[in-house]
Amino acid sequence: MIIIVPIGDIPGDVLSFLHSNLSAFYARFGIEVRVIGGLSISAFSHAFDMYRGQFLGRAFLPALSLVKRDFRALAVLGVVNVDLYEPGLNFIFGIAHPGFGVALISLHRLYPEFYGEPPDRKLLKERALKEAMHELGHVFGLEHCPNPKCVMHFSNSIIDTDIKSWMYCESCLRKLEKNISRSHVRG
Ligand SMILES: [Zn+2]
Ligand SMILES: [Zn+2]
Numbered sequence: 001m002i003i004i005v006p007i008g009d010i011p012g013d014v015l016s017f018l019h020s021n022l023s024a025f026y027a028r029f030g031i032e033v034r035v036i037g038g039l040s041i042s043a044f045s046h047a048f049d050m051y052r053g054q055f056l057g058r059a060f061l062p063a064l065s066l067v068k069r070d071f072r073a074l075a076v077l078g079v080v081n082v083d084l085y086e087p088g089l090n091f092i093f094g095i096a097h098p099g100f101g102v103a104l105i106s107l108h109r110l111y112p113e114f115y116g117e118p119p120d121r122k123l124l125k126e127r128a129l130k131e132a133m134h135e136l137g138h139v140f141g142l143e144h145c146p147n148p149k150c151v152m153h154f155s156n157s158i159i160d161t162d163i164k165s166w167m168y169c170e171s172c173l174r175k176l177e178k179n180i181s182r183s184h185v186r187g
Helices: 012-029 041-047 057-071 121-139 158-163 170-186
Strands: 002-006 033-035 054-056 075-080 084-086 089-092 094-097 102-106
Touching (some): 002 012, 002 057, 012 033, 012 121, 012 170, 041 057, 057 075, 057 084, 057 094, 075 121, 084 094, 094 121, 102 121, 121 158
Parallel strands (some): 002 033, 002 075, 054 084, 075 102
Antiparallel strands (some): 084 089, 094 102
């Protein structure tokens, strides 16, 4: 099972879009995707850097790994609306920890409004799905892919995100299949 955990106020249409598309994709591996009741962002006040006005991405991962343990899930994906950073980086779209089996994505920089463009829910949802597929790919052992259309291609900016598709290329897909069948065996 893959569990999606909203943290803070996450739009329902984005969550259900992620849920239905991740379910449809991961069904091929016999993996169910579930959305659970969310965590409060106030539980992560320690992650907030008031000088940067951003939250430290990795600070969310231990709580997600507890969810993974409690539900005996294969992977947990947290979704936040706040801006994330990591040391040495101005911002991050998401972060994954393959060892913990957890990942986190932020919607903050996926809104067209963030770039001064008119609201576009379809675009927002597509971007969120790409980030979710990317970070889950890392959770299942995939690295960055040189193919700019592959969802495992690194996004330096939203332009890279918009260029890539939401799907793994054939080579990444093969690796993913191999890694997931192994992790099923391990339990
Ligand atoms: Zn990545
Ligand atoms: Zn690829």
